[in-house]
Amino acid sequence: MFDILVYLFENYYTPQACPAADVLAKRLAAAGFEHEDIDDALGWLYGLAETTERCVDLAHVPSSGTRIYTDSEYQQVGTEAIGFVAFLESAGILPAPLREIVLERAYASPESPVPLAKIKIIALMVLWSQEAEIDNLVLEELLDDEGVRRLH
Template sequence: MFDILVYLFENYYTPEACPSAEVLAKRLAAAGFEHNDIDDALGWLVGLAETTEQCVELAHTPGNGSRVYAESEQQHLGATAIGFITFLEATEALSPALREIVIDRAMATTDGPVSLQKIKIIALMVLWSQEAEVDHLILEELLRDDGDRLLH
């Protein structure tokens, strides 16, 4: 699933540039992705759209408080992912609303704790979906994998 998310980021400048889900599924299959991964990625993207819609009100709320993670979030996300989310928020790459969307989408993944590489992809996709302005250095950090190589 994460390979498909990276593929979408690399091949579609904005979310609006993506074709409909049906056409996208066919293009992803033609690109060699497995049908199960395609279904998972498309489902994840639908969840991203739904969560974004629910967080519209939160986006207009000033954020100067601290986020306390529930026990289930701590276990599923892990210290590394929570630390990276905190870093993104401290650098103002993530607003409180976007932070909540990142957390929701990370919690929607099947395996935990979420690796650093996966939380970076999740954050990248959330920022991409919002067409958010991202500082060049933050973008570089999001594109680097655990081995210090750029994605794809």
């Protein structure tokens, strides 16, 4: 599923450039992705769209508070992933409302705790869904999987 998300980022400049779900599914199948992975990715993207719609008005509201994570969040998302999200937030890359979208989408991941490489893709997709400007160095970090670039 995460390979499909990276593929979408690389091949569609904005989410609006993506075709309708049925056409996209056919294109992904033609690109060699498995149908189960395509269904998972499209479901995940649908969840992203729903979450983003609920939070979009808050995306540009400045936040001066500190996010405190519960023990269950640490277990579900993982210490390494939470640390990376906190880094993105402290660097000004991920505003608080987008952080919450990243965390919500991490909860939707089939893996627990979420590996660092996957939280990077989740963050990338959240930023992509908002058409946020992403600095090249940040983009390289988000596409880096322990020294292996995730470009197709």
